[in-house]
Amino acid sequence: MPFLSGNLGFERFSIEGFDSTEFTDEHIEQLTKNAAGNVETASEENVHVGFLGGAHLFDQEFDLGKNVINDAVHVGVRIDTNQIPSAIRKAWLEIELLGYAKDSPSGVPSKSQRKDAKEAVEQRCAVEAASGKYRKMQSFPMLWDCRQDLLYFGGTAGKASGYCIDLLERVFEIELRHMSAGTIAKNWATASDKVAEMDDCMHANFVDSCVFNSLIWDNEHSQLPDFLGNEFLLWLWWKLENGTDALTLADDSEVTVMMTKTLSLECPLGENGKETISAEFPTSLAEATEAIRSGKIPRKTGLTLIREGRQFDLVLQAETFGISGAKIHLDEEEDFDVNDRIDAIRTLSETVDLMFHVFCECRVSERWNEDHEGIRDWLTSQHKAKQRVAA
Template structure:
């Protein structure tokens, strides 16, 4: 229930495609048609479909219960079945011995063994109860953006397939370093309606889109220590950014990757800066961001711009009055978009520096900062 209460983990997506005419009617028909259907007594390994956000058993969506303001709010339910390999092996051995006894054969043909294996697998799946999982979705229709409460690639594949089949739209992972998404008016940034700035140039050969997120997070750490956390963000004003409790730094790829983890109530900054001096870049960091008397805390994953365990500002109590659940939900969504928008603005601030003629001077400043912090 991350959208309603508690901490929140999410990834973001852009929608590619054109919404049909009479979209509300189209959406209502398609979400009902592709609502979740149980597979408890079948041999299917997986079932996926849409359910209500608050009520996972709601697959009728009466009175357009998914509509809240300019958002469509619902959940993806995925039920999976699995058979323990050890149990399957035992059942196959038992079935093969029975087959040999019935036929008098000394050895089974390959086709017979394969048929037995498949029959046993289907039989066990038919007797197995599925394990359900629910993933919340917040679709901002005017902005063609979607917040999905999962970071799993496997679950995203389920989402992408069902979303395309249901609404004839393609989901594209949101990457603020993708040139087609580099805009000044970011969702939740509070800059909508202002004059758009000229688009940033394409990445030059020296910039790798696959590692630019790590460069950004490393730069942000150095920038946050210039003025004790205070950063003047173009388009947002004075804000505070603090790196707290946990840092993950990495260099290399695959089996040659080297990782350093700094964690604790006060992360060992000296150890982290020594890792930077050795050429590592920050891939994951726990951040605390404050802006306009509002504070967020979350783990930021640089490679994909993902947010994990986001702690939102506490909403004011109602002093005994009936809780306005819709109002609180919309306020939480606003705060989620605001935090993500702040990170987008910070990235744009970094990217403008990264592509400017002043980047060499910025690198020299960062090197001095790293050397001072690592004790050299």
């Protein structure tokens, strides 16, 4: 499983309502009782979600010594579905209708025959689903950090994570909340007594040619300021381009930062499309400069972070703060076991959040006006420099 070896990719969820400070045999019993495969998925489009022991797709064995590592629980979740593909359903219906059409004097199935054809297809779907022919299994690793009340879900936030969260909430009677950029910002504001200032934050515009009050990808059903994740990446880019490659964090530690490997940008109005740049240092390329000068803002970027002697390479998604392709660098012959790896994951998670906290502190303070103007001037100066070169 990726949390114990190899590169990492995860979304994070805060956990509330878990009364115990550690995992016990009682919790292991709950995992076992709700293991994947205990309930057969036979009916059409039925979904069954269950826990995995973490070793493989059919692992139903759970044990404190096996699954609890350094105050964190390492398990998996398997989603079993029986869903007849829509293309196959459509083909079966066409076959049924063709049979009725051949026997019809007009060559066209009647209304009642169309109804019969649909019923025949539904019956066939039920039989095929019961056979298990179209059964699909997907597994996702999870790391439940009891020390930090965080769940690391080894996938992206979406339908699959929703199934997994529902299972955890039902079995352990807890509440989970996705840790997006907006959630992290709100939590920081609450802890820093800056709630009113954070609530006053509106979308910032950086170039006169692209003025907006919302982003085309904003979640209209959410009041969270996830747009701060996009602003954070642009602010960080500006910081790195103007003489600093390090940030001092709230705990007085320092993180060295580089934007590397990949950069995705998009027009906030949806008018000028998207752009993805792959290079060792993508922000140094002319097309990256031209993209932000035209009003595009970052949605995803590769980062190299060095903090407390540990280097991480990762890709950070701006709005969700999802992490993918994360690599923990090790020194030659370093003694590094699974306990150390769990600690390294904690350090990575904490470092990303603390970097964002530095931006949040700036964003709700008077200093933001200065930094905002600085970014605007930086983009304008780039534009003027390009015009001089073109002339």
